[in-house]
Structure formats: structure tokens, C-alpha cells
Amino acid sequence: MPIPISIPIQAREFLMIPGPTPVPDAVLEAIARHPIGHRSAEFSKVVEDVTANLKWLGQTESDVAVLTASGTGGMEAAISNTVSPGDKVLSLVCGVFGERWAKIAEAFGAQVERLKVAPGTAIGADSLEEKLQSGSYAAVTITHNETSTGVINDLQKLVAVCKKHNVLSIVDAVTSFGAVPLPIDEWGVDVLVTGSQKALMLPPGLGIIFFGERAWAAKANCKSHSFYFDLAKYRKSTKENSTPFTPNVSLFCGLQASLKMIKDEGAESIAARHHRLRKTLRAGLEAMGLQLFVDESCASPTITAIKPPEGITVDAIRKSLKGQYRITVADGQEELKGQIFRIGHMGYVSDRDILMTLACLEATLTQLGYHTEPGKAMQAAAQLLAAR
Numbered sequence: 039m040p041i042p043i044s045i046p047i048q049a050r051e052f053l054m055i056p057g058p059t060p061v062p063d064a065v066l067e068a069i070a071r072h073p074i075g076h077r078s079a080e081f082s083k084v085v086e087d088v089t090a091n092l093k094w095l096g097q098t099e100s101d102v103a104v105l106t107a108s109g110t111g112g113m114e115a116a117i118s119n120t121v122s123p124g125d126k127v128l129s130l131v132c133g134v135f136g137e138r139w140a141k142i143a144e145a146f147g148a149q150v151e152r153l154k155v156a157p158g159t160a161i162g163a164d165s166l167e168e169k170l171q172s173g174s175y176a177a178v179t180i181t182h183n184e185t186s187t188g189v190i191n192d193l194q195k196l197v198a199v200c201k202k203h204n205v206l207s208i209v210d211a212v213t214s215f216g217a218v219p220l221p222i223d224e225w226g227v228d229v230l231v232t233g234s235q236k237a238l239m240l241p242p243g244l245g246i247i248f249f250g251e252r253a254w255a256a257k258a259n260c261k262s263h264s265f266y267f268d269l270a271k272y273r274k275s276t277k278e279n280s281t282p283f284t285p286n287v288s289l290f291c292g293l294q295a296s297l298k299m300i301k302d303e304g305a306e307s308i309a310a311r312h313h314r315l316r317k318t319l320r321a322g323l324e325a326m327g328l329q330l331f332v333d334e335s336c337a338s339p340t341i342t343a344i345k346p347p348e349g350i351t352v353d354a355i356r357k358s359l360k361g362q363y364r365i366t367v368a369d370g371q372e373e374l375k376g377q378i379f380r381i382g383h384m385g386y387v388s389d390r391d392i393l394m395t396l397a398c399l400e401a402t403l404t405q406l407g408y409h410t411e412p413g414k415a416m417q418a419a420a421q422l423l424a425a426r
């Protein structure tokens with residue numbers, strides 16, 4: 039006789055959003071430990087480890103600073119340490135986060151020009167080339183992976199154009215760093231920003247900034263003011279395996295643990311995994327007859343945007359997935375709100391998670407009245423996974 043269950047089992051919360059992302063147990067355990075003194079020898083070891091492993095992951099000799107801030111704090115530090123009032127800045131905008139760079143630069147008094155493309159498309163290196171030929175800019179801001187639309191830009195090409203014209207490249211790699219190969223020095227990225235709650239598998243709260251030689255040269259002439267985000271303070275402290283102010287000790291310890299996991303899996307395996315997650319998810323979604331928002335050629339390996347089927351709202355899909363399966367997917371942002379829904383697949387995400395999401399989405403859509411042959415998505419995804 040089966041025992042009657044009176045309390046329904048609560049499925050584990052599942053975040054298929056572009057941050058915060060799932061956090062591995064080893065990282066949670068590191069964060070849960072009692073804080074240690076930030077001027078202790080133990081903590082110096084943590085800073086030493088974290089600094090070395092971040093540089094390893096970015097394949098760089100650039101300085102790196104871990105700021106107690108969200109990713110946007112890192113973006114502000116990037117601007118306030120390099121851009122002076124009146125400077126001409128070119129912002130490459132293909133979504134909400136590209137626009138954020140422009141707004142931050144404007145907040146620091148820069149004369150910002152936007153190179154804008156339609157949502158769902160990428161910035162072309164040719165149009166950047168044209169711009170840099172016709173005008174003189176102090177800096178170009180670039181969003182590597184535009185989280186609001188699910189587009190990945192060809193960063194290597196874009197940075198090469200900046201370098202050719204001797205313009206500082208300031209890059210938001212918040213949803214790409216740690217998921218895709220990003221050799222900072224080889225590509226010539228001057229400033230690169232990332233955050234803890236995306237591919238680095240941590241809760242929110244840390245902003246990470248890589249600051250190269252050309253960026254230091256720009257800082258020497260920079261007339262903007264900063265105190266907490268003055269990167270010279272971080273450079274000096276990091277050299278002594280320390281931090282200028284009380285850092286988020288717990289998240290720092292978590293970062294040490296997550297970087298160890300990343301090192302153990304290997305940067306190439308991680309990149310291959312994200313590539314596979316994208317491919318499997320897209321194949322499943324298309325087999326279900328859904329329309330993807332972004333063409334394969336610039337589709338992000340960390341986030342996928344989907345148009346809702348005719349007659350079914352994004353709101354209904356999100357509510358049903360959350361209510362029945364405790365899976366959270368994201369709405370579109372700003373003018374794309376209600377137009378697309380977004381599935382994040384960055385960091386601590388496996389093939390299983392994609393299969394599960396596809397299956398639950400299929401069940402949800404069927405329930406909401408969408409006509410699809412059940413099992414189609416699974417079949418497509420399973421075939422891909424079997425063939426790898």
C-alpha cells in the first residue's frame with residue numbers, strides 16, 4: 039500500500055534566468071562558513087588564489103580587482119577610471135546592457151554617440167570600422183554578450199578594430215566571462231568587466247574588473263573622480279594580496295571555490311558545454327515549433343530568447359513554469375517585455391537541466407493550448423546529445 043502523502047513535495051527552485059544563476063554546493067559551503075578577518079593570513083591566501091585564477095581564466099597579465107558591487111558597479115569603475123568629462127565615447131548598442139554603458143558614460147560627462155542595431159542582431163565590425171575612420175573617440179564601449187536579447191557579438195573582431203584605431207576598448211563580459219574563451223591579452227581588450235552571479239556560479243555581490251596597460255595610461259590623464267572605485271587603490275592592495283576596504287569576505291571565499299571548480303573542469307570543456315547547451319536547447323525549441331529571436335550566427339551560448347506562440351502570453355508561460363515546476367525563466371526587458379521570454383543557461387547548468395526545461399516547457403505550452411506533438415523536443419534534444 040502506498041503511504042498517502044499529505045504535504046506536497048516542493049520541487050527545488052530552479053533558476054533558468056540570466057542571473058542569479060544556480061550555485062554549486064561546494065560554493066554554497068564556502069560562503070556559509072563563518073567570515074574570517076580580512077587582514078588575516080588566511081584571507082591573504084584567498085586573495086592570492088582568486089587573483090591568480092582570475093588571470094588564468096582571462097589568460098591575461100592585466101591587473102584585476104574584485105569589487106564589492108554588482109556588475110554595474112564594475113561598469114561604473116571602468117568608466118570613472120578612464121573617461122573624462124567631454125570625452126567622445128562610442129557606445130555599441132544592441133540592447134539594454136549596451137545602452138547602460140552609454141548612460142554611465144553620460145553620467146560622467148562624456149559626449150556619447152551610439153552605434154545602434156535592431157534588437158536580436160549583432161554589431162558588425164564593418165560599421166564600427168566606418169565610425170572609427172570618420173570620428174576620433176577616446177573609448178568604445180562594447181557588450182560582449184547582450185543578455186537582454188540573447189546575442190553574442192564578435193568581440194575579437196570588434197576589439198581588433200578599436201586597437202587598429204588606437205581607441206580604448208571597454209567591454210562588458212558579464213554573461214560571457216567564464217562561459218566562453220576570452221583571451222584578454224591576445225584579443226587586446228583594455229578593460230573587461232564581469233560579475234559574480236552569472237557564469238561564475240556565485241550569488242550576486244561581486245564586480246570584477248580587468249584593467250590593462252593602455253587603461254592605466256588612460257587613467258593617468260583621467261579627470262573623473264572616484265574614491266571607493268579608484269582602481270589604483272585596488273592595484274596597490276592586490277599586489278599585497280589584500281583589498282583596500284572590507285571586502286565581501288564570504289563571497290570572496292565562494293569565488294575561490296568556484297574558480298577551483300572552473301579550473302578542474304577546464305576552460306575548454308566549459309566552453310564546449312555552453313556551446314552544447316545552446317545547440318540542444320535551440321534544437322528542442324525549434325522541434326516544438328517555437329520561433330527563436332536570434333539567428334544561429336550570433337546566438338548566445340549562455341542565454342536564449344524565444345517568441346511566445348500566437349495567443350499565449352509570456353506572462354502565462356512564466357507563471358505556469360514557476361507555479362507547476364518551480365522553474366523560473368525571464369521576461370523580455372523594456373520594449374521587449376512580453377515580446378520574448380529568455381532561458382538562461384550559464385554557469386552551473388548541465389545537459390540534464392536543458393532536457394528538464396524543454397520537457398516542462400512542452401508540458402506547460404500544451405496545457406496552455408499550444409498544439410505540439412508531445413515528445414518532439416525531447417526527441418530532437420536527445421538525438422543531438424546522443425550524437426556528440
Ligand SMILES: *Cc1c(COP(=O)(O)O)cnc(C)c1O
Nearest residue numbers: 108109110135185210212213233
Ligand atoms: C547582469 C548583467 C550586468 C550587471 O548587472 P548587475 O545587476 O549590476 O549585476 C551587466 N551586463 C550584462 C550584459 C548583464 O547580463
